[in-house]
Amino acid sequence: MQSNLTQKHITEPQRSLPIRAECDVLVVGGGPAGISAAIAASRNGAETVLVERYGGLGGLATGGLIILLLSLDDGTGDQVIAGQCQELVDRLDARGSIVYPKQDEWGNQNADLVARYNQWGLIWGRNPSVVRYSVAYDPEEFRFVVNEMVLSAGVKLLFHAWGARAIMDNDRIDAVAIESKSGREAIKAKIVIDASGDGDIFVSAGVPFESEKVHPWLWFRMAGVRDVDQAVASGGNRFFKTLPGEGRILAPWGSMGRIDRQISAVDVEDLSYAEIECRRMVMEEVERLRSEIPGFENAFLTDIASQLGITESRRMIGAHQLSREEANTLNDHVVARTGNWTKAGMLYNIPYGCLYPREVSNLLVAGRCISVDHRVHHSTKEIPACFATGEAAGTAAALSVRLNTRPSALDVGKLQDTLVHQGASLGL
Ligand SMILES: Cc1cc2nc3c(=O)[nH]c(=O)nc-3n(C[C@H](O)[C@H](O)[C@H](O)COP(=O)(O)OP(=O)(O)OC[C@H]3O[C@@H](n4cnc5c(N)ncnc54)[C@H](O)[C@@H]3O)c2cc1C
Structure with missing residues (x-):
C-alpha cells in the first residue's frame, strides 16, 4: 500500500449537495466547547444545529475519559468560571455523581485536605499544593446530563455527522459540507462555530493557524x-x-x-x-x-478511552492571540476567564478577539483551538475553560444574528452584559 499520498492527486467531479438544514447558528463538534456554544446560541434565540462525528457528546471529556474538571477557580479561593460549567456541576451534584471540594475548602493548603483530593486527581500543582475547585465525575452521567441540557435548550442535534469543509462565498461561509451515512450534504448557517478541537472548519475556510505535534x-x-x-x-x-x-x-x-x-x-x-x-x-x-x-x-x-487523548493540534491565529505575558492583566474585552490548573494565582482574561478570525466574516471558534499561544493553551484547553469560551462564542453568534451584524462588529459591552446576566464570571 502506498503510504505517502502527497505526490498523487485525483480530481473529484463537481457535484451539487442536498441541503440537510438551514439555521441561524451551526456548531461543529460536540465536546465541552461545542455543547456550551450550542446551548448558549439556542437559549439566546438562535435556531441552532450541532453536528458531532461520534454518537455521543463530551469529546475528550467523555470519550477521552478525561473525567476531571480542572479547574473552575484561580487557586486562591476565587471562582473564575461559572455559567454553564457551574450549571453542569449543579446538575451532576443533584444526581450525586461527582466528587469535589466545597467552597470553604478552595485555596486551602492543609496537608490532609490536599492529600484527600489528590487521591481523586483533583490537585496537580506543587509548591505549595492547594485545594482547587475541581470536579471528578463519571462520563456516562456527564453524557446524560449534557444531552438533557442540549435538547431542553432546543438545539437540533445531528450525531454521526462529520463537518467536512466550509463552502465559501467570498469572505463568508455559505454552508458547511457534512459527511455521514446519509452521504455528503450541506448545512447552511448565518454563523458557524468551529468547536472541533482541531479547527477542521477554520482550516478549510483559509484561516491562518499554528499547529503542534x-x-x-x-x-x-x-x-x-x-x-x-x-x-x-x-x-x-x-x-x-x-x-x-x-x-x-x-x-x-x-x-x-x-x-x-x-x-x-x-x-x-x-x-x-x-x-x-x-x-x-x-x-x-x-x-x-x-x-x-x-x-x-x-x-x-x-x-x-474510545478517543486518544490529544492535548493539542491546531490553534487559530485570530483577531487577538492571547500570550503568556498577558497573564494576570485586565482586558476590557474579556468574555471568558480561566485560571491555570497547575499554578495557583495565575489568571487569564480571554478577550473576544481570541474567538474570531480576521479573514472570515461569519465564523467563531471555541474550545482548545482558540487563538492563544502554546503556553496559554495549557490553561485554555481545560474543560471548564472550553465551556466558558463555548458559552461566549454561542452567545456572540446568537446576538450577531439577532442584531444582523458580523461577529467582529458586535458591541463587546453588550456581549459581556448578556454573559454576566446568564451567570458567567467575567470579573467585571
Ligand atoms: C491527556 C489529556 C489530559 C487532560 N486532562 C484534563 C483534565 O484533567 N481536566 C480538564 O479540565 N481538561 C483536561 N484536558 C483537556 C480537555 O480534555 C480538552 O482540551 C477539552 O476536552 C477540549 O474541549 P473541546 O470541546 O475544545 O474539544 P474536544 O473535547 O476535542 O471535542 C471536540 C469534539 O468535536 C468532535 N469533532 C471533531 N472534529 C469534528 C468534525 N470535523 N465534525 C464533527 N465533529 C467533530 C469530536 O468528536 C469531539 O466530540 C486533558 C486533555 C488531554 C488530552
Missing part, C-alpha cells in the same frame, strides 16, 4: 481493586480513585517517553499508529499494575 494519551479505568485508598497511596500518582462505586481507579496513562515519536493529531496515519501502539501498551500497563501493585491482584480493566 504531541505524545498521545489513552486513559483507562479498572475495577475490583482491593483497598483503593491504600493502592492509590502506593501507586505513586499513576492512578486515582474514580466514580462510580468502590474499588475503581482511573489511570491517566500517556505514551510520553514510551512511544518513539510525537504525532500529528490531524494525520490519519499518525492517528492509526497511535491507536494501535497505545492500546497495546495500555494492556502491558494493566498487567504491570496487576502484578506489581498490592490490591490489584483481582482487578480488571473496565474501559479504555
